[in-house]
Amino acid sequence: MKIYVPRDAAARALGADDVARAIADEAARRGLTVEIVRNGSRGMIWLEPLVEIERDGRRLAYGPVDATDAAALLDGALPCHGTVEDIPFFARQTRLTFARVGLIDPLDLADYEAHGGLKGLRRALSMTPADVVAEVTASGLRGRGGAGFPTGIKWETVRKAAADRKYIVCNADEGDSGTFADRMLMEGDPFTLIEGMAIAGIGVSAAKGFVYIRSEYPDAIEVMEAAVRIARGAGVLGASVLGSGPAFDIEVRVGAGAYVCGEETSLLNSLEGKRGIVRAKPPLPALEGLFGKPTVVNNVLSLATVPVIFEKGAAHYAGFGLGRSKGTMPIQIAGNVKFGGLFETAFGMPLGDLVNDIAGGTASGRPVKAVQVGGPLGAYMAPAKFATPFGYEEFDGQGGLIGHAGIVVFDDSADMLKLARFAMEFCAVESCGKCTPCRIGSTRGVETIDRIARGDSSAIPILTDLCETMKDGSLCALGGFTPFPVMSALTQFPEDFACQKEAAE
Amino acid sequence: MRQDQPQPSVEDLKRIIDSHIHLEGPLLPILHAMQSAYGHVPQDAVPLLAEALNIGRAEVHGVMTFYHDFREVPAGRHVVKICRAEACQAVGGEALAEATLKKLGLEWHGTTANGAVTIEPVYCLGLCACGPAAMVDGRVVGRLDGARMDRILAEAGA
Ligand SMILES: Cc1cc2nc3c(=O)[nH]c(=O)nc-3n(C[C@H](O)[C@H](O)[C@H](O)COP(=O)(O)O)c2cc1C
Ligand code: SF4
Ligand code: FES
Numbered sequence: 092m093k094i095y096v097p098r099d100a101a102a103r104a105l106g107a108d109d110v111a112r113a114i115a116d117e118a119a120r121r122g123l124t125v126e127i128v129r130n131g132s133r134g135m136i137w138l139e140p141l142v143e144i145e146r147d148g149r150r151l152a153y154g155p156v157d158a159t160d161a162a163a164l165l166d167g168a169l170p171c172h173g174t175v176e177d178i179p180f181f182a183r184q185t186r187l188t189f190a191r192v193g194l195i196d197p198l199d200l201a202d203y204e205a206h207g208g209l210k211g212l213r214r215a216l217s218m219t220p221a222d223v224v225a226e227v228t229a230s231g232l233r234g235r236g237g238a239g240f241p242t243g244i245k246w247e248t249v250r251k252a253a254a255d256r257k258y259i260v261c262n263a264d265e266g267d268s269g270t271f272a273d274r275m276l277m278e279g280d281p282f283t284l285i286e287g288m289a290i291a292g293i294g295v296s297a298a299k300g301f302v303y304i305r306s307e308y309p310d311a312i313e314v315m316e317a318a319v320r321i322a323r324g325a326g327v328l329g330a331s332v333l334g335s336g337p338a339f340d341i342e343v344r345v346g347a348g349a350y351v352c353g354e355e356t357s358l359l360n361s362l363e364g365k366r367g368i369v370r371a372k373p374p375l376p377a378l379e380g381l382f383g384k385p386t387v388v389n390n391v392l393s394l395a396t397v398p399v400i401f402e403k404g405a406a407h408y409a410g411f412g413l414g415r416s417k418g419t420m421p422i423q424i425a426g427n428v429k430f431g432g433l434f435e436t437a438f439g440m441p442l443g444d445l446v447n448d449i450a451g452g453t454a455s456g457r458p459v460k461a462v463q464v465g466g467p468l469g470a471y472m473a474p475a476k477f478a479t480p481f482g483y484e485e486f487d488g489q490g491g492l493i494g495h496a497g498i499v500v501f502d503d504s505a506d507m508l509k510l511a512r513f514a515m516e517f518c519a520v521e522s523c524g525k526c527t528p529c530r531i532g533s534t535r536g537v538e539t540i541d542r543i544a545r546g547d548s549s550a551i552p553i554l555t556d557l558c559e560t561m562k563d564g565s566l567c568a569l570g571g572f573t574p575f576p577v578m579s580a581l582t583q584f585p586e587d588f589a590c591q592k593e594a595a596e
Numbered sequence: 597m598r599q600d601q602p603q604p605s606v607e608d609l610k611r612i613i614d615s616h617i618h619l620e621g622p623l624l625p626i627l628h629a630m631q632s633a634y635g636h637v638p639q640d641a642v643p644l645l646a647e648a649l650n651i652g653r654a655e656v657h658g659v660m661t662f663y664h665d666f667r668e669v670p671a672g673r674h675v676v677k678i679c680r681a682e683a684c685q686a687v688g689g690e691a692l693a694e695a696t697l698k699k700l701g702l703e704w705h706g707t708t709a710n711g712a713v714t715i716e717p718v719y720c721l722g723l724c725a726c727g728p729a730a731m732v733d734g735r736v737v738g739r740l741d742g743a744r745m746d747r748i749l750a751e752a753g754a
Contacts, residue, residue, distance in 0.1 A: 104723050104738030136725035268681035271722035299620075306628075306665055307677075307721050309734050342619075345628055347663035350719060364623030364649070366662035382620065424725065426686035431725030454687065463682055467719075499683045499724065510682065517681075517719065 092125045095143040095150065097193065099132035099278050100310040101271070106158060107140040113161035114142070121165065131279015133175050133193035134433030143175065150174055180430055180449065185411060187403075187419050188396045189272075189435045192279035198317055200325055203282045209327070211401030215290045216336045223294035224250050227397065229405035231417025236262055236353075236390030237465070237494045237568070239416075239483045242397075245387060248377035249295040252385035257297035259288050260362065260381060260388045263304040263311070264346055264353035267466025269497030272421040273391035275433055277304070277311040280395075281318035282327075285341060287394035289332050290401060291387055292339040300339065301381070302391075303358055305346040316343045350467075350521040354567050355388040357523060368523045369567045390495070392421060413439030416482035424450045426463075426499035436481075443477025446500055457502040461584070463510075465494025467517050468572035470579035471507065490579065492572075507584040512540040514576040518569060528561045529570025536561075536577065543588055551588065554581065604634050609641050613648050623649060623659060627666050636667040671714035672707040674752040677731040680717045683724030692728050693717075696745055700754060712753040 096102075096111040111127055118125040133141055133152075141154035142164060152172040153164060163169050175181050175193070186192075195202040203209070215223050228243025249257060261284065265273040277284060288300045302319075304312050319341050322328045332339050344362060346352050352361045356370035359381050380386025396418065400408045409417045416438035422445065424431050429451030446452070446462055453459055461471040470491040472479070479489050486493045501510075515536035522530045536557055542550035558574035565571035581588055612629045616622045626645065630637045637660055646653045660666045678693045697715060700708055707714040723729035726738035732748055 100721075100736050101723050101726050101738060104729060104736040105726055139726070265722060266720060268720045269683045269724045270720075271724055274722040307718060307731070310736070344621075344624065346665075347624060347628070348665035348718075349663050361624065362621050364621040364659065365655075366659050368662075425683040426724065426727075428725070467682060497683075497724065499686055501686045505686065510685070513680075513682070513685070521719070 092123065093128060093145040094125050095128045095130045095145070096140060097132045098129035098197070098310070098314075099139075099275060100308070101136050101275075102132050102139040102141070103310065105139045105155065109158040110140045110142065110156050110161070113158040114164065117161040117165055123165070128196050130195065131192045131197050132275055132433075133181065134189070134275065135175075135178065135180055135430070136432040137430050138172070138178075141175075152178070180432070180434065183449070184435050185419050185437055186435045187399045187408065187411075188283075188392060189276065189280075189421055189433065190399065191283065192276060195280065197279050197281055197314055198321060200282060200321055200327070203280075207402055208282055208398070209286060209333070211398035212286045212289055212327075212333065214401045215293050216333060220250055220294050220296055223290065226401060226405045227294065230400045230408040231405075231412070231415070232393060232396055232400065232408070233416070233483065234390055235392035235396070235420070235495065237267075237492070239493075242389060242393050245377055245389070246291065246294050248375065249297070249385045249387050252378055254385050256299070256382075256384045257295055258381045258384055258386040259291045259295070259297045259300035259394075260355075260359065260386055261288055261300065261302040261391055261394055262353060262355060262358060262388055263302050263308075263315075263391045264358060265305060265308070265391070265495070266350040266353045267468075267495050267497055269425040269463065269499035270423050270466060270495045271425075272423050272433060272496070274308050274311050276391055276395050276421075277308075278314050281315050282322060283398055284315075284391055284395045285318060285322050285327065287397035288341060289328065289336075289339050290397050291389070291394060293332070293336060295385070295387055296337070297387065298338045298340070300341040301362055302341060302343045303346060303352075303362060304343060305352075306348055312343065312345055319343060350517075351523045351567075351569055354569065357567075358388065359386065366523075368525055371566060392495075411437035413437070413480055413482045413485070415484060420481065420493070420496050422481065423495075423497045424500075425497060427453045427455055427502050428500045429454050438482045439480045441477060442472065442479050442481060442498075443474070445481065445498060446477065450498070450500060453500060453502040455502045455504075457504065459500055460503040460505045461501050461507065461580075463499045463501070463576065464497070465492040466497055467514060468492075468568055468575060469494050470575040471510070471583065472579070473583045475583075490575070492575070507580040507587040508540060508544055511577045511580040512537055512544075514573055515540060518573040522569060526565050526570055528564035529566075529573075532557055532561045532564075532570065533573060536573075551581070604630075604638055604640075606640060606644065608633075609638065609644055613644060617648060623656075624663075627660065627663075631666055635670040639668065671716075672711050674712060674733050675714045675716060676748065676752070677716045677718040677721075679719070679721050679723070679727060679729045681720040681724075683720070684727035684729055687727045689728035692740060692742065692745060695742060696749070700749070708754050710753070713749060
């Protein structure tokens with residue numbers, strides 16, 4: 092009997108290790124032979140630890156399971172959700188990037204291949220580099236790290252650059268609050284990322300890749316390092332990819348607790364062993380990136396989506412989505428929600444459907460006040476904006492951004508002034524220090540919001556001006572976009588900024 | 597972490613440097629290795645690193661201080677990192693953090709008088725659908741409340 096108990100960090104944070112141990116002990120007590128597979132998470136975090144028991148070829152799902160439930164679980168006495176595929180939250184998804192996450196044993200290469208793994212890489216190996224890049228361009232894939240830049244165009248720049256060395260750098264710094272898709276993918280299906288990076292290497296003729304993972308993700312680091320070793324041992328990586336291709340190898344590197352190192356040029360400096368100061372562009376990293384060499388910098392999800400594009404064809408991928416937002420997006424639903432987790436779907440679903448329908452509204456049962464989409468630099472959106480379809484241009488049109496597709500839901504107890512203050516404080520803590528409006532302006536921002544909180548309404552126009560200065564005078568989006576959460580809070584929820592003094596008068 | 601860890605000798609530090617120096621961009625991996633061995637990056641390492649990497653001492657120091665992770669002095673025996681970011685705030689993370697600090701009589705980054713626990717802020721642990729979240733010596737915990745935090749602190753000897 093096979094029993095799946097996730098090793099995903101969220102499942103572990105909710106007791107999955109204890110559950111796995113308790114099941115093993117209980118099985119031993121009964122003389123049962125069970126194989127416990129530590130899979131990735133199926134993405135329904137409110138059901139974690141979600142345990143699946145394979146019987147007659149069907150995987151029946153139970154959860155949340157507590158360590159004290161082990162006996163009942165083996166007796167078949169726990170309430171069963173049916174199969175994961177029966178659960179509405181899962182059934183409504185279109186899983187392309189996340190197709191294997193939670194389904195397979197993350198570190199079993201044979202299991203990976205049995206579920207379509209390496210097919211894309213084999214196809215890419217039969218193509219010319221130019222055709223590899225053209226396939227990515229045709230898929231319409233855009234960068235999933237936040238900026239939404241077309242991946243194929245970036246690769247083409249690197250492909251055409253002449254150099255003795257080129258690099259593929261995977262940005263796994265995932266610092267945005269409300270996001271965890273990179274983590275889940277690395278913990279649940281690391282070979283997909285390796286395969287995507289190898290295809291990128293073939294496309295642009297790079298022989299070396301780095302995965303830069305934030306230090307806050309010890310579980311992901313462990314799984315990625317193990318997966319790279321296994322892939323190297325099996326000849327997927329190494330002197331000749333799959334024994335017939337060019338050389339490509341990967342090294343895992345660990346960040347050191349700096350949010351700004353998610354910005355691609357800061358990340359490159361960090362990899363080089365320098366302070367993570369943002370570099371001015373140009374030169375583009377595609378031309379002068381890591382150690383001055385042409386470099387592809389892509390988010391985990393961008394690279395991990397490449398294998399399915401090659402497996403199923405660019406047209407298949409581009410067939411999903413809305414307008415210029417092609418394909419699917421692994422949306423992360425977080426904060427005060429009934430059903431939080433990972434929901435991969437074609438672009439285009441209205442924000443309100445995601446919040447009220449998929450996420451089931453707030454966990455507290457109180458009305459939704461605001462939703463922050465796209466991490467700490469993303470705008471707060473009031474329910475008045477819930478008709479906005481989930482897409483790059485659509486959110487931009489509403490003064491927001493989808494970023495890395497995290498949705499953080501707040502109920503009506505949220506204090507928008509406090510959240511605006513937090514945005515400024517975060518910017519001050521994490522600023523790389525290069526631009527004055529970001530470094531100094533954010534600290535002024537905190538002080539100004541404190542003045543407003545004390546009842547000084549004359550500080551409101553000062554805050555507005557300060558936000559303008561930060562927008563105009565910042566080199567990167569940390570200083571440049573912090574005004575989004577601040578101003579969206581101020582303009583949509585002015586009552587939270589109405590001064591106490593006036594209220595008292 | 598671990599104030600009771602041995603002070604490294606120059607030879608120990610050199611050994612760590614030597615085992616990473618072949619890497620492309622070895623500085624961060626070396627700093628991580630020292631921190632994981634000794635709970636901080638000893639001051640003695642700075643001139644050694646400057647020499648090995650052929651950069652100035654100020655540059656080495658600049659890198660060490662730029663990153664929140666690297667410590668110049670050891671933390672308490674256990675480090676509890678509490679998430680301060682938005683998704684955890686949405687489910688009461690701020691109140692939990694404030695109550696924890698208040699109970700221990702600490703500010704952020706502070707260490708209890710008995711050296712048992714250091715409390716650090718962290719900005720997201722990727723556990724945003726099961727907050728409030730924290731990390732205790734590298735082990736993640738989700739859906740924290742006051743009672744669970746008390747248990748964690750008691751186990752850590754705070
Ligand atoms: C302050 C800041 C933080 C960022 N953090 C991340 C991050 O954690 N992960 C990421 O992939 N991109 C992040 N980005 C975006 C990167 O600069 C870059 O656009 C991205 O890695 C490119 O990959 P993509 O085209 O696949 O999205 C950040 C940008 C800024 C300005
Ligand atoms: S905006 Fe802030 S983080 Fe970005 S480069 Fe300028 S100082 Fe650095
Ligand atoms: S916001 Fe706290 S874990 Fe992500």
